[in-house]
Amino acid sequence: MSRSNKIKSFLRDLFFKPLDLVCGPRKPNPQEDWDEIAAREQKRFPFDALVAATKDFSPHHKLGEGGFGPVFRGRLEDGRDVAVKRLSQNSNQGKKEFTNEARLLARVQHRNVVNLLGYCAHGSEKLLVYEYIPNESLDKILFRADAGRRAELDWKRRYDVILGVARGLLYLHEDSPDCIIHRDIKAGNVLLDDKWVPKIADFGMARLFPEDQGQVQTRVAGTSGYMAPEYIMHGRLTKAADVFSFGVLVLEIVAGRRNHIRSGSAYEAPNLLDWAYKMYKKGKTLEIIDPLVASTAIPEQAVLCIQIGLLCTQIDPQLRPSMSRVVLLLSKKPVVLDEQITRPGIPGRMKYQTRHRPHSSSSSDSTSSTTRTNTFGSRLSNSIASSSASASTHN
Numbered sequence: 001m002s003r004s005n006k007i008k009s010f011l012r013d014l015f016f017k018p019l020d021l022v023c024g025p026r027k028p029n030p031q032e033d034w035d036e037i038a039a040r041e042q043k044r045f046p047f048d049a050l051v052a053a054t055k056d057f058s059p060h061h062k063l064g065e066g067g068f069g070p071v072f073r074g075r076l077e078d079g080r081d082v083a084v085k086r087l088s089q090n091s092n093q094g095k096k097e098f099t100n101e102a103r104l105l106a107r108v109q110h111r112n113v114v115n116l117l118g119y120c121a122h123g124s125e126k127l128l129v130y131e132y133i134p135n136e137s138l139d140k141i142l143f144r145a146d147a148g149r150r151a152e153l154d155w156k157r158r159y160d161v162i163l164g165v166a167r168g169l170l171y172l173h174e175d176s177p178d179c180i181i182h183r184d185i186k187a188g189n190v191l192l193d194d195k196w197v198p199k200i201a202d203f204g205m206a207r208l209f210p211e212d213q214g215q216v217q218t219r220v221a222g223t224s225g226y227m228a229p230e231y232i233m234h235g236r237l238t239k240a241a242d243v244f245s246f247g248v249l250v251l252e253i254v255a256g257r258r259n260h261i262r263s264g265s266a267y268e269a270p271n272l273l274d275w276a277y278k279m280y281k282k283g284k285t286l287e288i289i290d291p292l293v294a295s296t297a298i299p300e301q302a303v304l305c306i307q308i309g310l311l312c313t314q315i316d317p318q319l320r321p322s323m324s325r326v327v328l329l330l331s332k333k334p335v336v337l338d339e340q341i342t343r344p345g346i347p348g349r350m351k352y353q354t355r356h357r358p359h360s361s362s363s364s365d366s367t368s369s370t371t372r373t374n375t376f377g378s379r380l381s382n383s384i385a386s387s388s389a390s391a392s393t394h395n
């Protein structure tokens with residue numbers, strides 16, 4: 001090893017050691033080149049193989065289009081079905097997030113997290129290759145499909161989806177080689193496989209989280225309706241912000257409706273969290289359940305999920321449970337909930353500039369993206385003022 005490489009290696013050890021002790025053996029270097037990651041992880045795909053797999057990125061193979069650019073379905077020579085994300089050429093913002101996704105997913109492997117098979121860098125082309133997840137995203141089925149398709153997502157499947165996402169998130173927070181905060185947990189970022197197993201996807205905005213720090217101060221990014229109030233107000237990012245988004249997702253899955261705030265429209269749907277909390281306080285918790293699955297729902301499970309959704313969305317981040325507590329609650333039977341449930345936070349809403357979308361997008365999410373300036377509706381401030389009111393747990 002040359003002298004300068006020795007110095008580099010010494011400095012790397014010196015700076016990354018503390019994080020290694022807590023989170024795992026190595027912290028990826030933010031400056032690391034795309035191709036170096038691919039080579040190190042032995043996950044390089046030849047461009048030609050991806051051209052052949054997607055029939056030259058044929059429009060017939062296009063699955064959709066996100067903030068990075070189009071995603072294509074393909075079949076590799078060895079028979080594996082893949083989804084190929086192709087970074088659009090004209091997005092600077094996208095490039096950073098794309099590399100972020102590649103870097104963070106490189107060593108992540110869990111049944112409930114979408115599996116990154118590899119990368120391809122070819123001239124100015126950058127592509128990510130994932131396992132293909134055939135059953136669409138959760139939001140398409142839950143909010144956009146017809147009643148028949150929505151009912152296919154019966155109670156058992158919904159419960160398993162909630163448990164699966166909880167396990168995936170627990171893995172990211174506690175068990176993955178690097179501690180990761182996803183920052184954009186939402187129904188649109190949960191893909192379902194042919195056995196309805198949920199896979200957390202879209203790591204473009206995810207952040208490494210040094211465990212020895214209580215929080216990370218960061219530029220606010222995420223999706224309206226899912227973002228924790230303290231995060232959107234102060235940019236204070238902790239695992240509790242993911243827990244808040246998870247709680248919103250749980251209530252959406254149980255209720256079969258979006259926690260959607262239509263900013264600026266004459267009609268504002270009642271906020272799902274407020275409504276769920278009110279029903280819970282009135283002892284009418286079961287009325288929250290999506291009528292399409294009410295007949296198949298196991299009442300104790302449904303009540304537990306609603307309680308967990310409300311616990312996770314409490315306005316005080318300190319009162320939200322950790323993902324390990326959530327997984328324990330969901331896995332244990334019968335369960336006794338010791339925690340008191342307090343008033344939910346109003347999920348952040350913000351004015352935003354969408355992440356660069358080169359063509360029209362297939363995503364119907366109301367928001368989904370980064371570079372935004374935040375504004376707070378008076379409802380947010382009011383709710384914080386009245387947040388000290390707490391309620392005792394009951395069914």
Ligand SMILES: Nc1ncnc2c1ncn2[C@@H]1O[C@H](COP(=O)(O)OP(=O)(O)OP(=O)(O)O)[C@@H](O)[C@H]1O
Nearest residue numbers: 063064065066067071083130131132133137363368
């Ligand atoms: N591994 C995969 N298997 C099957 N379909 C996928 C896979 N990854 C993405 N898709 C589909 O490709 C489309 C685009 O996904 P992508 O993650 O790029 O963007 P998005 O989540 O729709 O939007 P945004 O990037 O703004 O969050 C979506 O319809 C998604 O369901």
